[in-house]
Structure formats: structure tokens, C-alpha cells
Amino acid sequence: xxxxxxxxxxxxxxxxxxxxxxxxxxxxxxxxxxxxxxxxxxxxxxxxxxxxxxxxxxxxxxxxxxxxxxxxxxxxxxxxxxxxxxxxxxxxxxxxxxxxxxxxxxxxxxxxxxxxxxxxxxxxxxxxxxxxxxxxxxxxxxxxxxxxxxxxxxxxxxxxxxxxxxxxxxxxxxxxxxxxxxxxxxxxxxxxxxxxxxxxxxxxxxxxxxxxxxxxxxxxxxxxxxxxxxxxxxxxxxxxxxxxxxxxxxxxxxxxxxxxxxxxxxxxxxxxxxxxxxxxxxxxxxxxxxxxxxxxxxxxxxxxxxxxxxxxxxxxxxxxxxxxxxxxxxxxxxxxxxxxxxxxxxxxxxxxxxxxxxxxxxxxxxxxxxxxxxxxxxxxxxxxxxxxxxxxxxxxxxxxxxxxxxxxxxxxxxxxxxxx
Numbered sequence: 001x002x003x004x005x006x007x008x009x010x011x012x013x014x015x016x017x018x019x020x021x022x023x024x025x026x027x028x029x030x031x032x033x034x035x036x037x038x039x040x041x042x043x044x045x046x047x048x049x050x051x052x053x054x055x056x057x058x059x060x061x062x063x064x065x066x067x068x069x070x071x072x073x074x075x076x077x078x079x080x081x082x083x084x085x086x087x088x089x090x091x092x093x094x095x096x097x098x099x100x101x102x103x104x105x106x107x108x109x110x111x112x113x114x115x116x117x118x119x120x121x122x123x124x125x126x127x128x129x130x131x132x133x134x135x136x137x138x139x140x141x142x143x144x145x146x147x148x149x150x151x152x153x154x155x156x157x158x159x160x161x162x163x164x165x166x167x168x169x170x171x172x173x174x175x176x177x178x179x180x181x182x183x184x185x186x187x188x189x190x191x192x193x194x195x196x197x198x199x200x201x202x203x204x205x206x207x208x209x210x211x212x213x214x215x216x217x218x219x220x221x222x223x224x225x226x227x228x229x230x231x232x233x234x235x236x237x238x239x240x241x242x243x244x245x246x247x248x249x250x251x252x253x254x255x256x257x258x259x260x261x262x263x264x265x266x267x268x269x270x271x272x273x274x275x276x277x278x279x280x281x282x283x284x285x286x287x288x289x290x291x292x293x294x295x296x297x298x299x300x301x302x303x304x305x306x307x308x309x310x311x312x313x314x315x316x317x318x319x320x321x322x323x324x325x326x327x328x329x330x331x332x333x334x335x336x337x338x339x340x341x342x343x344x345x346x347x348x349x350x351x352x353x354x355x356x357x358x359x360x361x362x363x364x365x366x367x368x369x370x371x372x373x374x375x376x377x378x379x380x381x382x383x384x385x386x387x388x389x390x391x392x393x394x395x396x397x398x399x400x401x402x403x404x405x406x407x408x409x410x411x412x413x414x415x416x417x418x419x420x
Contacts, residue, residue, distance in 0.1 A: 001122065002026040002043055003115065006036040006062065007051040007080070016049060019108040023116055033057030037065055040072045046122035047099075047115055052081040052089070060096055067097040076118045078102060180248065194238050201231040240368035243303075244354065247375050254297040254379070256404060261294070261332050262287045262325045264302060272309045280318035283309075289327040295403035300376045304384065305334065307369040308396045312338040316393070331382070331401040338395075343388035351386070380404060 003025050005016045013029050020027060025046065030036035033054060040048075048066070052059040059079055066072045079093040082104035093101045100114055205228040207213065209221060216224070246252050262285055269283050276283055312321045316338035324335040343351060350356050352374050355367040370384075377384040381401050388394035 001119065002028050002045050003119070004028050004030060004036060004039055004043075004045045004048040006030045006033070006048065006054075006059070008032065008054045009051075012051065012080075019112055020115055022112065023119060025119060033059075033062040036062055040066055040069075040075070045075050047076045047078060047118040049078050049080055049115070052079050052093070053083050060092060063093075063096045063098065073097075076121075078114065078118075080104060080106070183245075195235070198231055198235045198238065202228060202235065205231065237368075240372060243372050244368055244375075247372065247379070252300075252376075252379060254404070255299065256295055257298055258293045259296045259298045259301050261292050261327075261334070262323075263291070264298065265305065265323050265325060265334070268302060268305055268309060271306065272313060275310065276313050276321070279313050279316065281313050281316050282320045283323070284320065285323050285325070287325045292327040292332055294332055294400055296380050296400055300380060301400065304373045304376050304398060305336070307373045308336040308398070311369065312336050312340070312394075312396075316340040319393075328399070331399060334398045334400075336396045336398075337393065339393040342390040342392055343386070343394055344390060345388075348386055348388060 003020060003023075005013050005020075005027060007013050007016070008031055010031070013031075017027050017029075028039060028043065028045075030039050033056060036048070036050070039045075050059045050062060054062075059081075063077050063079075066075065066077065076099040077097060078100045079098050080102050081089065090101045099118070102111060102114075205224050208216065209224050209228065243252075265285055269285065273283070309321070309323070317340045319339040321339075322335075322337045324337065326333045326335075351370050354371050374384040377398060377400070381404050383399050385397050385399075386394060387397070
């Protein structure tokens with residue numbers, strides 16, 4: 001702690017040091033007003049003992065500057081004077097912010113006691129300041145602790161809620177898996193159980209229409225033809241359901257072999273020719289580039305293309321149907337293009353959903369062909385997309401890679417989450 005002693009006479013400063021030395025404080029000298037002002041800027045003082053009569057800048061001028069600065073305006077100033085003892089000087093000293101006005105010669109004990117009071121006051125102010133700082137820090141830490149506690153409680157609640165949600169999600173997932181498993185088992189069981197009587201109906205109806213059991217009249221042939229058509233449609237539905245259940249159960253096995261394009265499409269033209277003749281549609285094939293071969297499952301590729309060709313014929317309104325094959329850098333692309341009624345934009349995603357038929361025409365179908373075809377395309381590491389304009393027709397594009405990167409052992413699986 002420091003005291004500033006300001007006087008232009010060294011002997012006076014020496015006397016002040018002798019009087020105040022018992023206080024045990026750091027005593028700093030200043031011989032002029034500017035020197036005192038510089039000291040006030042550099043250090044902190046408990047009190048300033050300032051001589052009034054000094055050459056150049058007197059004590060009043062020095063005090064005025066000290067009190068005008070924010071840093072030093074609260075420092076107690078004790079004026080010391082041997083000449084300016086009139087009341088006017090005393091009043092001016094107090095008006096300048098002095099805490100005392102002492103005449104020389106002064107009583108050493110009295111002066112020491114007065115300075116001691118200000119030293120003690122300064123120490124108490126510092127202690128109060130330290131206490132206030134500690135209180136602010138304590139309040140700050142308390143607020144931080146409250147905030148952290150609230151945050152931890154929130155996180156704990158969130159964690160508990162998240163855990164509860166995860167448990168519920170896991171429970172629902174298990175329930176969904178069980179339901180899907182039960183559904184798939186039902187599909188598979190019913191499909192196998194239904195195939196036998198359906199095949200019997202188809203077989204015997206065919207034999208009867210071929211007059212194996214004797215001639216039939218016109219009405220009998222008409223009735224049997226309807227029965228045979230309905231049985232074949234039912235068999236198609238059963239086969240589609242069985243395929244769908246296998247895909248969702250991940251039990252589709254792929255037999256990877258070379259698949260030749262456009263040869264596979266030409267073979268399918270032979271298969272669908274009777275259907276296209278019934279609907280009055282012509283079939284044409286275009287190959288962009290040389291014939292190409294990919295490594296895939298020919299049975300599944302034929303199943304996809306056969307479904308696309310059958311749909312194009314059924315919904316093509318008897319207009320020409322084109323198949324465009326294109327060799328890609330790493331695979332092949334096949335487009336089946338019809339000029340039928342087209343598909344509304346809002347239905348372009350729905351057609352790949354199970355058991356959905358969006359066309360207003362009354363063409364027979366199960367509503368499973370396109371969903372199964374897209375899933376098979378994904379199973380072959382390819383894709384099946386559609387572009388359609390109402391009144392102009394639709395284009396279904398099948399893209400397949402040059403080879404399936406991983407040979408599937410055990411059978412390749414496709415979850416229902418990837419469908420459509």
C-alpha cells in the first residue's frame with residue numbers, strides 16, 4: 001500500500017517520511033505537480049499529502065486534475081500549507097475535494113493519526129472489493145452449477161425418454177418382423193396348397209377342351225374356356241404372391257449366368273406374340289450398338305421383361321410397342337415403350353406398391369407384377385424406373401450391371417424396406 005508525498009522542498013518530504021514511517025506503508029515522493037500526476041497514473045495510493053504552494057503548478061491545480069480523472073478521483077487528498085491559512089484558501093481546498101487542510105507546522109501525532117484513518121479506510125475498501133469479487137464469482141459459479149444441473153436433468157430426462165422410445169421402437173420392430181414372418185409363411189403355405197388344385201383345374205379343363213373325354217357343345221366349350229382363363233389368372237396370382245413372399249423373406253436364390261441381349265428379348269417376343277395378336281399390337285426391337293452379354297440371373301431378367309411386355313400390350317390400346325436395347329459402359333439398358341393411355345404423375349410411385357392398379361381400364365392383373373419386377377431389378381443390382389405422359393404412353397426402363405459384384409452365397413436378401 002502506498003502514500004504519495006508531494007512537496008517542492010526536500011526537507012519537508014524528509015520530515016513527512018519520518019512522521020509517517022511508523023505506519024509501515026510505502027512512501028513515494030514527488031517534487032513537482034507534473035511528477036505527482038505521473039505517479040498517480042502509474043500507481044494506486046491510499047492517500048495523497050499535497051503541498052499547496054509549489055512553483056509552476058500549485059497544489060490546487062494538481063488536485064483539480066487528480067479529481068477530474070476517473071481512476072484517481074476517489075483518492076483522499078490532505079492539503080499541507082504554511083502560508084495560505086486564510087479561510088478562502090481553506091474553503092477552496094475543501095471545494096477541490098480535499099478531505100483535510102493541515103497548517104504547517106503540524107503536530108506529527110495528529111497528522112499520523114489522520115493518515116492512519118485513510119490507510120485503514122483504504123484497506124477496508126480493498127477488503128470489501130475482494131469480498132464483492134468473491135461474491136460475484138460465487139454467484140457466477142452458482143448460476144453455472146444451476147445451469148449445468150438443469151442441463152444434466154434435461155439430458156437425463158431426454159436419455160430416459162430416448163431409451164423408452166428405443167425400447168418401444170424395438171418392440172414394434174419385433175412385432176412387425178413377427179407379423180411379416182407370419183404373413184410370409186401364410187403366403188407361402190397357401191400358395192403351395194392352392195397350386196395343386198389349380199393345376200388340376202387347368203389340366204382337366206385343357207383335356208376337356210381338347211375333346212379327350214368326348215366332344216363338347218358350344219356352351220360347354222365357352223364355360224370351360226372361362227374356367228380355364230380364371231384358373232390361369234388365379235395361378236398367376238398365387239405365383240406372384242409366392243415370389244413376393246420369397247423376396248420379402250430374403251429367400252430368392254440367384255443363378256448367375258451369361259445373359260445375351262437382344263437375344264433374350266427376341267425369345268420373349270415369341271412368348272408374348274399370341275397376346276399381342278389378341279390386342280392388335282405390333283412388336284419391334286431396336287439394338288443400339290453391338291450385341292452384348294451380362295452376368296445375371298436369366299430367369300429373373302426374363303420375368304421382369306415378360307411383365308413389362310405383358311403390361312405394355314394390355315394397356316397399349318393396340319398401338320405399336322417398341323423395345324430399345326442399349327449397351328452401357330458397365331451394363332445394359334432396356335426400354336419398353338408403349339403408346340397407351342399413360343400414367344398420371346401422382347400415380348408413378350403408387351404403381352410399384354403391392355396390389356395397386358391405377359389404370360381405369362378393366363385389364364386383368366394382380367397388382368403385383370411391377371412391385372415384384374422392381375424388387376427383382378434391385379436384387380440384380382439394377383433399377384426399374386418409369387416415365388409417362390397421359391395420353392401419350394409410358395416408358396419403363398430396366399438398367400442392369402455388367403455383372404453382380406458379389407456372388408451370392410448364401411442366397412442374396414432384399415429387405416422390404418428397400419422396396420419401391
